[in-house]
Amino acid sequence: MNKNRYFKLFPTAYLLYKVNKDNSLSLDFGRRIGRPAFWELNPARWYMNTQSYTEGNPFLQPAFSYDIELNYTYKSLLNAGIYYSKTEDGFGQVTFHDTSDGTQIFKRLNYYNATDIGFWTVLTFKPFKWWEATITASAFYKESDNYIPLFNRDFSGWGGYTKSTNLITLNKNKTCF
Secondary structure, eight states: OOOOOOOOOOOEEEEEEEOSSSEEEEEEEEEEEEOOOHHHHOOOEEEEETTEEEEOOTTOOOEEEEEEEEEEEETTTEEEEEEEEEEEEEEEEEEEEETTTTEEEEEEEEEEEEEEEEEEEEEEEEEETTEEEEEEEEEEEEEEEEOSTTSOSEEEEEEEEEEEEEEEOOOTTSSOO
8 A cells, every 4th residue: 555645845945145245155955856757657658669668657756855055156257056965765767678588678766865965166257248158067976875676776976067158149230349
């Protein structure tokens, strides 16, 4: 028998401290819910070929996370933050291989708890009146505790990304100047 408790609280708090007109600090806390999409709950099979299919899981539960983040802002030039996140009952697609007939089955399961810690920064500047550049960088460390026997119990590692976005605004003559 499945027994679910549907009453849950999702508090959120934001604190902002303006150090002066150019600098500010903020602290954010929240509890979030990640609900599976309908197709992830639908137990019908979707065949990709004769040896491979996907099926949803009507018993899939939502994932819950606790997040806290400290942010720093300087004018509208620099934003930076550090964060910590704890996820419970994370879900995703798991692939099962039946070696007797070569079948692949893709199922949705709750299978992990995870902890993330990291930082990010965004630098926005205008080298010229017509050009705005944004550079984003992030680095994080993640630990995952998997609770189904198909996977190793623990995974952990570092990751990160960088991105550069450039916006060039043209005048009526479709030139920059």
